[in-house]
Amino acid sequence: MPKTEKSSMSWLLRVIPWNTTVVLFALAVTAVLLLGVHYYMEGLISIGTLFLIYQYTQMLNDPIEMLGDQVQEFQKAKSGMLRSRELLSMRSEIEEGKEEQLPQGPLGLEFSQVHFSYNPDKPVLQDINFTIKPGERLGIIGRTGSGKSSLSRVLLRLYNLDRGTIRVGGTDITELSLQALYRRVGMVTQDVQLFDGTLRDNLTLFNSDVSDHMIKETTDRLGLSQWIDSQPQGLDTYLAAGGASLSAGEAQLFALTRVFLTEPSLVILDEPSSRLDAATEGMLQSAIDQLMKQSTGVIIAHRLATLEKVDRIMVLGDGKVLEFGAREELASNPASHYARLLITGREEELA
Ligand SMILES: Nc1ncnc2c1ncn2[C@@H]1O[C@H](COP(=O)(O)OP(=O)(O)OP(=O)(O)O)[C@@H](O)[C@H]1O
Ligand SMILES: [Mg+2]
Known part of the structure; x- marks a missing residue:
């Protein structure tokens, strides 16, 4: 099924149950009111009872709305689950080889x-x-x-x-x-590419085996320690994803x-x-x-x-x-x- 068709289907599936409950509830309230007014005119119930009946139907409104919401949430979760399954079943076109060894030192x-x-x-x-x-x-x-x-x-x-x-x-x-x-x-x-995290996390890619000492040694060698020190909190400076900073x-x-x-x-x-x-x-x-x-x-x-x-x-x-x-x-x-x-x-x- 094409993607747009699929998404409009899932939208319909979500919207129909909810709209149905709204319509049914409105119909029920109208029926109850009509019947109530009819019985009142006949003198079978008092105005107080009619009001009570109306109140009771209104009290049903919230739980029914909640139920509608739950159905909607459920449908969303279901389509999310289907999408994740699609994603998880994707396989990379890149097939890796078995060779693990490369010669020591610089590579040609x-x-x-x-x-x-x-x-x-x-x-x-x-x-x-x-x-x-x-x-x-x-x-x-x-x-x-x-x-x-x-x-x-x-x-x-x-x-x-x-x-x-x-x-x-x-x-x-x-x-x-x-x-x-x-x-x-x-x-x-x-x-x-930068990730939400400190300068340190971004440099080591969250690898805690890389010590601050190693970072210092490397940045000294590259002549960058001064630049890192000039950041507001040194290695602890927070960087936002996207690298705008x-x-x-x-x-x-x-x-x-x-x-x-x-x-x-x-x-x-x-x-x-x-x-x-x-x-x-x-x-x-x-x-x-x-x-x-x-x-x-x-x-x-x-x-x-x-x-x-x-x-x-x-x-x-x-x-x-x-x-x-x-x-x-x-x-x-x-x-x-x-x-x-x-x-x-x-x-x-x-x-
Ligand atoms: N992900 C992509 N999908 C489709 N076409 C792409 C993609 N990336 C690059 N191209 C196209 O491939 C060609 C080469 O792009 P490439 O990015 O390698 O150029 P470049 O020499 O690095 O340019 P620049 O000096 O601007 O960085 C361009 O015509 C570009 O439009
Ligand atoms: Mg380029």
Whole structure:
């Protein structure tokens, strides 16, 4: 049954019993009154008795209304239950593999003939091929909508590929268990997800094994302790879900710390496309440098400053690789996209 039909059915099921009780009650009151008036006219009952009969029928009103409410609640609960059952019976399209082990240390990454689309009629990634060695940093640039974030999503198995293979540390990601993948690969997304809770809860994702000492050590290393100390109650500062209380740059600093605490071997960083102030940008840059020291890095860059530290650069356009190469080589080739970008210095071209 189509969804709209289903919901209008459940609405009818809820409304009909309630309306029926109202109508029946009104009919009953009318009948009682008519009969009462008739008996009074006949002289069989006094006006006092008639009033009493009317009072008694009114006293029935509340319980009947309550009953109607209960029926309504019951119907709501029933449709809720059916919906939960539908949800619980949903199965993810992502099937995880069995492999648990990945090599120690930074992990290499390989995309081989990767094709991906959200909807079959609109390809988002087309024939993506590249390799980065363990410990290397790749900077990805491209206009908005070119498929940069999508590339990071398929790498984390948020979607299945249409075709092709992605290997992390030499293992096809479809053969890995999701836990093994997430334990070693960290991602900082463009929009940082925050939960209702303290800064500490949000950093550790409610994992009480992470001590304040560890947080302090990490934030010291990232150069963020000052930022945390400047929050009204330090680690106990309350953050509202949705992240309205943090600026785009702060949210990224925060997300970097969160990922850093998991000590990943491959980090994917999707920079915010909005402009940051110079101080936050500086902090963000040194935090990124620190984070990438012990891991392989894929940085989706929106700022030229980030690209200065990468080993390789990929330019994406309409889901295809327009350019891929060592940063220095591309910089010295005046015909390359990257060199043109350096000359114009127009960061907005990255966005
Ligand atoms: N969840 C989705 N469902 C359907 N289409 C999507 C979805 N997410 C992105 N797209 C489409 O896929 C294409 C690539 O989007 P993507 O988010 O990867 O771009 P991007 O390069 O990260 O852009 P930006 O620089 O603005 O972050 C776009 O055409 C976009 O409209
Ligand atoms: Mg994006």
